[in-house]
Amino acid sequence: xxxxxxxxxxxxxxxxxxxxxxxxxxxxxxxxxxxxxxxxxxxxxxxxxxxxxxxxxxxxxxxxxxxxxxxxxxxxxxxxxxxxxxxxxxxxxxxxxxxxxxxxxxxxxxxxxxxxxxxxxxxxxxxxxxxxxxxxxxxxxxxxxxxxxxxxxxxxxxxxxxxxxxxxxxxxxxxxxxxxxxxxxxxxxxxxxxxxxxxxxxxxxxxxxxxxxxxxxxxxxxxxxxxxxxxxxxxxxxxxxxxxxxxxxxxxxxxxxxxxxxxxxxxxxxxxxxxxxxxxxxxxxxxxxxxxxxxxxxxxxxxxxxxxxxxxxxxxxxxxxxxxxxxxxxxxxxxxxxxxxxxxxxxxxxxxxxxxxxxxxxxxxxxxxxxxxxxxxxxxxxxxxxxxxxxxxxxxxxxxxxxxxxxxxxxxxxxxxxxxxxxxxxxxxxxxx
Amino acid sequence: xxxxxxxxxxxxxxxxxxxxxxxxxxxxxxxxxxxxxxxxxxxxxxxxxxxxxxxxxxxxxxxxxxxxxxxxxxxxxxxxxxxxxxxxxxxxxxxxxxxxxxxxxxxxxxxxxxxxxxxxxxxxxxxxxxxxxxxxxxxxxxxxxxxxxxxxxxxxxx
Numbered sequence: 001x002x003x004x005x006x007x008x009x010x011x012x013x014x015x016x017x018x019x020x021x022x023x024x025x026x027x028x029x030x031x032x033x034x035x036x037x038x039x040x041x042x043x044x045x046x047x048x049x050x051x052x053x054x055x056x057x058x059x060x061x062x063x064x065x066x067x068x069x070x071x072x073x074x075x076x077x078x079x080x081x082x083x084x085x086x087x088x089x090x091x092x093x094x095x096x097x098x099x100x101x102x103x104x105x106x107x108x109x110x111x112x113x114x115x116x117x118x119x120x121x122x123x124x125x126x127x128x129x130x131x132x133x134x135x136x137x138x139x140x141x142x143x144x145x146x147x148x149x150x151x152x153x154x155x156x157x158x159x160x161x162x163x164x165x166x167x168x169x170x171x172x173x174x175x176x177x178x179x180x181x182x183x184x185x186x187x188x189x190x191x192x193x194x195x196x197x198x199x200x201x202x203x204x205x206x207x208x209x210x211x212x213x214x215x216x217x218x219x220x221x222x223x224x225x226x227x228x229x230x231x232x233x234x235x236x237x238x239x240x241x242x243x244x245x246x247x248x249x250x251x252x253x254x255x256x257x258x259x260x261x262x263x264x265x266x267x268x269x270x271x272x273x274x275x276x277x278x279x280x281x282x283x284x285x286x287x288x289x290x291x292x293x294x295x296x297x298x299x300x301x302x303x304x305x306x307x308x309x310x311x312x313x314x315x316x317x318x319x320x321x322x323x324x325x326x327x328x329x330x331x332x333x334x335x336x337x338x339x340x341x342x343x344x345x346x347x348x349x350x351x352x353x354x355x356x357x358x359x360x361x362x363x364x365x366x367x368x369x370x371x372x373x374x375x376x377x378x379x380x381x382x383x384x385x386x387x388x389x390x391x392x393x394x395x396x397x398x399x400x401x402x403x404x405x406x407x408x409x410x411x412x413x414x415x416x417x418x419x420x421x422x423x424x425x426x427x428x429x430x431x432x433x
Numbered sequence: 434x435x436x437x438x439x440x441x442x443x444x445x446x447x448x449x450x451x452x453x454x455x456x457x458x459x460x461x462x463x464x465x466x467x468x469x470x471x472x473x474x475x476x477x478x479x480x481x482x483x484x485x486x487x488x489x490x491x492x493x494x495x496x497x498x499x500x501x502x503x504x505x506x507x508x509x510x511x512x513x514x515x516x517x518x519x520x521x522x523x524x525x526x527x528x529x530x531x532x533x534x535x536x537x538x539x540x541x542x543x544x545x546x547x548x549x550x551x552x553x554x555x556x557x558x559x560x561x562x563x564x565x566x567x568x569x570x571x572x573x574x575x576x577x578x579x580x581x582x583x584x585x586x587x588x589x590x591x
Contacts, residue, residue, distance in 0.1 A: 010462060017455045024448040031441055065463050072459065113556075181516070307449040338453070345456040352463050359470060365571045366553065431570065 003430070004056045006064040011052060014068050015045040018075040021308050025083040028309025040082075043093075044075050051100050058107040059427035063360060066426070069353045070404055070419045074099075074412070076346065077405030080334055083309055084326045088407055095409035099416035106420035114424045118368050121174035124167045125197040131164035132204045161205075161213050162401075162414035166421075168201060169220060169379060173371035176228035180367065183229050209255055212390075212400030216383055218242060223378045224371055262288040263396040266295075293322045294332040294391055305339025312336075326407040328399045331391050347388070350403075354381040357422055363429040373425045376418050494545035500579065500586035504532040511587075513550060518543040520582055521555070535559050536583030550574045550589065559583060 019041035026040075048071045055067060074096055082089035110117070117124070134151050151158045175194055176183065182190045198221055205214035222238040249256050266288035271280035274287065284292040300312065313321050313333060325333050335343045357377025364370045380403055390397035401411040499509045511528065520528045523538035530536045537557035544551045553571040554561040561568045562581040574580070576591040 010459070013455065013459055013462070017452060017459060020448050020452045020455060024445055024452065027441060027444055027448070065466065068459075069463065304453070305449070307445050308452065310445065341453055342456065345453070345460060348460050349463075352460065352467060355467055356463075359467070428570070 003061055003064045004052070007055070007067055008052055010065065010068040011045075011048055011071060014048070014072045014075065015041060017072060018044050018079065021076060021079045022082070024307060025079055025309035028307070029083075044071075044078075047097065047100055051103055054104040054107055055423065058111040059423050061430040062423040062427040063356055063430075066353065066356055066419060066422055069349055069356070070415070073346070073349060073353075073404035076334070077330065077402075077407075079308065080330055080337070080405070081326045081407050083311075083337075084313060084333060088326060092407050092409070092412070095412045098409070099412040102413050103416040103420045106417050107424065110420075110424055114421070114428075115366065115368055117170055118174040118177065121171050121178070122193075124174065125171035125193075128164045128167035128171055129197060129200055129204070131160040131167065132201055134160045136204065136208060159408065159410040161210065162408075162410040163417070164201075165213070165216065165220075165379060166376070166414055166417055168198075168217065169224070169375040170372060171197065172221060172224045173228075173368060173375050176224055177368045177371055180228045206249065211256065211259070212386055212398030215386055215398060216379065216400065219382045220375055220379045223382075224375045227371055227374050228367075258287060259396045259398070262291060263393060266292050266393070290323055290329070291391075291393070291397060294329050295393065297322060297332040298335040298392070301336040301339045301343070303340050305335075305337050305342055308337050310337065324399070327401060328387065328397075328406070329391065330406050331388055331402055334405075346405075350381070350384050357381075360422055360426045360429060364425050365429055369425045369428065373422060376421055380415075380418065494550050495574075495576070495589060495591040497543070497580075497587040497589055500588050502530070502533070502585040504530060505585065513543060513545055515545050517545065519555070521557075522583070530583055530585055533583040533585050536585065541580075541582050544571065548573070552580055557582075 019038055022040045023038065048067070051067060051071075055062065078089060078092055078096060081092050151160055172194070179190055179194075198217070201217055202214060205211075205217060218238075222235055225238070226232070226235050250260065262283070266284060268283040271282055272286075274281050274283075274285070277286065297311070297313070300306070305311075311333065313325060313336075315321055322329055322332070331343070334346065338346070354377055357380065358374060361370050361374035361377065364373055383400060383403055386395070386398060387400045387402050389395040390400075401408050403411065403415050494513045494515065496513055497511045499505045499507055499511075501507060516527075518527045519539060519542050520526055520530065520536075521538050521540035522530055522533060522536045526539065530540070537555075537559065539555045540557040541561040542553045542555055544553055551571045551573055552561065552563060552568065554568045563572055563574070563578055565579075565581075574589045576589060578589045580587045580589060
């Protein structure tokens with residue numbers, strides 16, 4: 001059986017899962033059983049069939065499981081977004097269509113040899129910086145929850161940092177691949193351009209309070225540097241710098257101190273002053289309200305969950321119980337409705353996606369492909385860890401999207417481009433075998 | 434009405450179970466393939482320069498003997514080191530083929546890895562051939578293989 005036929009069969013399984021999930025949400029909402037609930041799964045299936053056909057023509061030998069896993073995560077995400085608010089789901093559905101178009105576009109443009117991207121490394125480095133810097137510009141830049149990460153053109157909102165991440169990984173991989181011989185010897189001047197571009201990125205991220213992305217970029221940088229040079233010393237120095245930097249930021253930024261306090265002590269027994277309110281109240285009613293309600297939501301799911309469509313996310317008055325539920329906190333919504341069994345399955349899918357990605361990096365024939373592939377996969381895994389770790393209170397919470405699942409157009413489009421890149425690298429590696 | 438709500442609840446329960454079961458069937462399918470592939474031997478994806486990691490224990494990777502060439506001496510023997518060796522007409526190559534008009538500026542790369550020497554075409558115009566077959570991807574060299582770059586033939590010997 002060819003790789004693509006296997007992909008098609010497993011996509012049919014994904015279609016079935018989507019149909020059951022959406023039917024459950026639809027029936028719970030309408031309180032009656034109707035065949036309309038299947039139309040949505042049909043739309044999804046057709047969309048992924050198109051992606052499959054494009055893959056069949058452009059990357060026939062690529063990994064069979066990446067596209068189905070991405071399809072499954074996107075479908076689960078969109079189902080939950082629909083469950084939380086049908087208007088958002090419509091817009092998100094449109095973004096998934098754009099994402100699949102970006103996936104197809106990337107495959108078609110780069111089907112002959114993606115490695116030529118290596119010669120445009122500085123272009124990638126500079127566009128990564130440009131994309132990160134866009135939201136800081138007046139007029140088009142736009143703040144949400146104290147972090148200035150958005151670009152708004154007309155009614156369209158976009159978070160360019162997501163694409164910046166991919167451009168930055170391509171830059172780091174290309175630069176380190178071309179210079180790996182000299183870098184391993186550790187002469188400082190060879191690090192110049194690398195540190196300049198990456199340092200600027202870190203500055204922009206810290207200045208715009210995008211701590212989640214700053215952490216992500218830092219981790220990706222260390223990972224690719226280690227993969228290219230095999231010098232543990234660099235990782236050690238990087239971690240020391242990270243600790244020193246974190247301590248510095250902690251001392252100087254109130255915003256960061258608040259995040260750490262919320263992480264360590266979300267509950268207080270006594271009423272304390274609450275910013276923005278005159279009355280005293282316990283912290284769980286104030287600064288850590290969102291995190292605590294999200295923890296309650298996870299706990300409410302128990303072992304097997306309430307079932308899709310039956311969780312409680314609104315106050316009796318009709319307002320939302322948890323702010324940002326469909327972006328940063330979608331994990332806790334899913335945890336409530338799917339329970340431990342379901343959310344463990346979703347985590348397994350994330351893990352398997354990562355395993356497949358690293359597997360492709362292992363078999364890739366040349367250094368540039370290896371570094372891009374391992375870098376993208378590592379970034380994907382670290383991003384998942386940062387947001388889920390934040391939600392379950394393992395690390396301080398920093399707002400960042402859950403790949404493929406969260407509401408947010410830029411995230412969906414960027415992750416589909418990432419998917420296309422992994423499939424292109426996989427195609428090249430399998431073709432050679 | 435009571436009947437209707439029982440059937441809705443029943444349907445929701447059935448869907449909930451079906452969703453979880455199908456999800457795990459999906460995961461099982463993917464893990465089955467992943468674990469099978471993990472058992473096959475594989476290279477590391479830490480791409481550090483090989484020389485540095487293995488200079489102490491790795492034996493010399495082998496040598497290239499010139500079989501025929503427009504500018505190199507026939508039967509000349511070039512010892513490979515653990516550093517990758519680039520071949521082409523341009524001045525920046527480790528091995529320059531000055532009078533070979535069929536060789537590209539940067540033509541091919543001999544890449545000594547842990548498992549032996551690999552040859553990789555660097556996007557040359559006329560291609561790189563191993564035993565008469567044009568390379569489409571990096572290839573592991575066996576002793577006695579004839580590598581053709583432009584109009585120059587090398588024999589790889591371990």
